[in-house]
Amino acid sequence: MPPPADIVKVAIEWPGALPKLMEIDQKKPLSAIIKEVCDGWSLANHEYFALQHADSSNFYITEKNRNEIKNGTILRLTTSPAQNAHQLHERIQSSSMDAKLEALKDLASLSRDVTFAQEFINLDGISLLTQMVESGTERYQKLQKIMKPCFGDMLSFTLTAFVELMDHGIVSWDTFSVAFIKKIASFVNKSAIDVSILQRSLAILESMVLNSHDLYQKVAQEITIGQLIPHLQGTDQEIQTYTIAVINALFLKAPDEKRQEMANILAQKQLRSIILTHVIRAQRAINNEMAHQLYVLQVLTFNLLEDRMMTKMDPQDQAQRDIIFELRRIAFDAESEPNNSSGSMEKRKSMYTRDYKKLGFINHVNPAMDFTQTPPGMLALDNMLYFAKHHQDAYIRIVLENSSREDKHECPFGRSSIELTKMLCEILKVGELPSETCNDFHPMFFTHDRSFEEFFCICIQLLNKTWKEMRATSEDFNKVMQVVKEQVMRALTTKPSSLDQFKSKLQNLSYTEILKIRQSERMNQEDFQSRPILELKEKIQPEILELIKQQRLNRLVEGTCFRKLNCRRRQDKFWYCRLSPNHKVLHYGDLEESPQGEVPHDSLQDKLPVADIKAVVTGKDCPHMKEKGALKQNKEVLELAFSILYDSNCQLNFIAPDKHEYCIWTDGLNALLGKDMMSDLTRNDLDTLLSMEIKLRLLDLENIQIPDAPPPIPKEPSNYDFVYDCN
Numbered sequence: 001m002p003p004p005a006d007i008v009k010v011a012i013e014w015p016g017a018l019p020k021l022m023e024i025d026q027k028k029p030l031s032a033i034i035k036e037v038c039d040g041w042s043l044a045n046h047e048y049f050a051l052q053h054a055d056s057s058n059f060y061i062t063e064k065n066r067n068e069i070k071n072g073t074i075l076r077l078t079t080s081p082a083q084n085a086h087q088l089h090e091r092i093q094s095s096s097m098d099a100k101l102e103a104l105k106d107l108a109s110l111s112r113d114v115t116f117a118q119e120f121i122n123l124d125g126i127s128l129l130t131q132m133v134e135s136g137t138e139r140y141q142k143l144q145k146i147m148k149p150c151f152g153d154m155l156s157f158t159l160t161a162f163v164e165l166m167d168h169g170i171v172s173w174d175t176f177s178v179a180f181i182k183k184i185a186s187f188v189n190k191s192a193i194d195v196s197i198l199q200r201s202l203a204i205l206e207s208m209v210l211n212s213h214d215l216y217q218k219v220a221q222e223i224t225i226g227q228l229i230p231h232l233q234g235t236d237q238e239i240q241t242y243t244i245a246v247i248n249a250l251f252l253k254a255p256d257e258k259r260q261e262m263a264n265i266l267a268q269k270q271l272r273s274i275i276l277t278h279v280i281r282a283q284r285a286i287n288n289e290m291a292h293q294l295y296v297l298q299v300l301t302f303n304l305l306e307d308r309m310m311t312k313m314d315p316q317d318q319a320q321r322d323i324i325f326e327l328r329r330i331a332f333d334a335e336s337e338p339n340n341s342s343g344s345m346e347k348r349k350s351m352y353t354r355d356y357k358k359l360g361f362i363n364h365v366n367p368a369m370d371f372t373q374t375p376p377g378m379l380a381l382d383n384m385l386y387f388a389k390h391h392q393d394a395y396i397r398i399v400l401e402n403s404s405r406e407d408k409h410e411c412p413f414g415r416s417s418i419e420l421t422k423m424l425c426e427i428l429k430v431g432e433l434p435s436e437t438c439n440d441f442h443p444m445f446f447t448h449d450r451s452f453e454e455f456f457c458i459c460i461q462l463l464n465k466t467w468k469e470m471r472a473t474s475e476d477f478n479k480v481m482q483v484v485k486e487q488v489m490r491a492l493t494t495k496p497s498s499l500d501q502f503k504s505k506l507q508n509l510s511y512t513e514i515l516k517i518r519q520s521e522r523m524n525q526e527d528f529q530s531r532p533i534l535e536l537k538e539k540i541q542p543e544i545l546e547l548i549k550q551q552r553l554n555r556l557v558e559g560t561c562f563r564k565l566n567c568r569r570r571q572d573k574f575w576y577c578r579l580s581p582n583h584k585v586l587h588y589g590d591l592e593e594s595p596q597g598e599v600p601h602d603s604l605q606d607k608l609p610v611a612d613i614k615a616v617v618t619g620k621d622c623p624h625m626k627e628k629g630a631l632k633q634n635k636e637v638l639e640l641a642f643s644i645l646y647d648s649n650c651q652l653n654f655i656a657p658d659k660h661e662y663c664i665w666t667d668g669l670n671a672l673l674g675k676d677m678m679s680d681l682t683r684n685d686l687d688t689l690l691s692m693e694i695k696l697r698l699l700d701l702e703n704i705q706i707p708d709a710p711p712p713i714p715k716e717p718s719n720y721d722f723v724y725d726c727n
Contacts, residue, residue: 008069013054013076014041030063037077050080052113056592060115068605084110085119089128097154104157111164121170129162130180152194159200166207173211178218181208185222188231188246195236202231202242209249216253223250225265232274237290240279244293247271251300252434256307263304267449276446291439298441299434305452306431308379309421313371320378323385324367328355330388331399358403360412370414375430376421384417386453387460394457398464408474411467413460415477420459423485424452427492436637437563437655443497454499459488462506469511483514490517531708536697537690544689548682552668557581560661561595562654576604577654583672585609586644588652608646616669618642624653642666 038046051061054074091103187201208215231243361367402410445451491505559578577588589604622643644652656662663681
């Protein structure tokens, strides 16, 4: 007979004694269980003791998390969190350097546990640590020359404990003094400082900026970009990551009017070329956190274009109209006309109208009206002027080429530039906040100070080339734009390392090549639309869906490593979830690091019976998407979020690492609940597998025309004398 569900068998350790095997009744109060354990080892004052996990986490067992204890768990009897907090509070104030160092080391380790953290914070522990950083470090600076390693370790453990305690979100960031900020900033500004101290200091500054507007202003006064730049020129990728994270935080929280000013400072300090040399082209792989920070910097840089993108042109603004005149002048090099007589004025207007038509504007009389739509607004005109000035030969060639073609085949440069700018802004998501999970940065955008403008210049030449290859007319304009978008998107997915490499990728993606790719992809859809084939599809579809369902469930059995997101990305924290082989239980639990391969069921502490699952919700319906983070939740995060609802108010929240894993898990969970699999991945898999299966079944009918209707049934024979009776 199986043991009751409320009884768990565990081993409990106590220093200097043999481990004790015992059964814990989960219905009993935790204090009664601790008393029973203490009595077994003849320990008095059981209220001063607690149980904690004996693994590397060392987390305390509380009434809230006691249900996480599973059969076979190894626990440790230890000092209670309150008692431990009191002792450490006293020990870190010891006059003995060695005792103080040991206490701070223990505090840094224990602060990861939220139960201990709450008790230590209740003793005003955060204030004590900040005082030690502000004034206590000065007391020991005289000893630096003699005891430099000891001093460095002490400060490192103090800052580590501070970061861990603040990560629990118990204390507001707004409570810190200017003196503390100045002290942390001084560690960052020093040219020679211990690496661990620098890491923690950068992490603290990033959190201050992201979590408090007041602290952003104070940090911005203490830290300059020039002081951060040297940390990027080292070889420690972790320090480089923290440094870019601080720059991103300052960029993100800066008021709109100051962002362009900050971008100008970054350009003056040559941040882009330093990142390119010391990070992107360094002889080492870029880890996920660094990739994320580079992606955030890329997004924030492109978001500077939003203001111009959303600014309409004022047809009455002479400075803006002069840009259009400059485009015409560069293209046609017209000599100034005498403007004394009304006749010459009329002649000039007529000539301008003709030239504006050649430049491809929709409104030939007043081209300024073409730039009143937002997006792309004035950004399109900026791009056109950049192209005309910095790639003058290509600009003149495109304009003159098209002005000499027949009207119906000319590629309108003005209209094309406006639509292309709008399309590029959509591809690069200009104006959207960075995703908290995305790592999708493009190295080529770090190779030029005006990367967006150069990107436009390459693409406008591609558009003109594709227009000629397609022999397009004005009616084909939207078709050409679709082909160009496909060419650009396919080239970007290869992650070219430079703009020249991007250009060469586009050379290989000619219109002919795009047609071949489309044709091969379309074969799965267009070749099998006759009635007999559709009936065959309908017949074998349930079999294919069952195959997809089994694949999804098999992937859930293998499991996936998910990432825990908190208000800051100081470090990666992971958890793993997988389905049991009998498809009845979901096993999940925290991990210290990202796993290499599968994680066995036994090492996952928690489980959730599939029978207890009430529903699976996605996107905005998820409980964790209704909470406010340091970065506003955006479309990309919402598209990766899903939650399992069980019991009355319980949920298991997920943010998938990518869209593919999101589809796998939502499909698999819906299959477990007996619901339809509705993801895009299922639709694509179904189309692919159906197409393959039908092609295999039709191999013997190659080059045979399949009729739309079944052949008629022949008439009955006049007699059945040919039938052989076996009896």
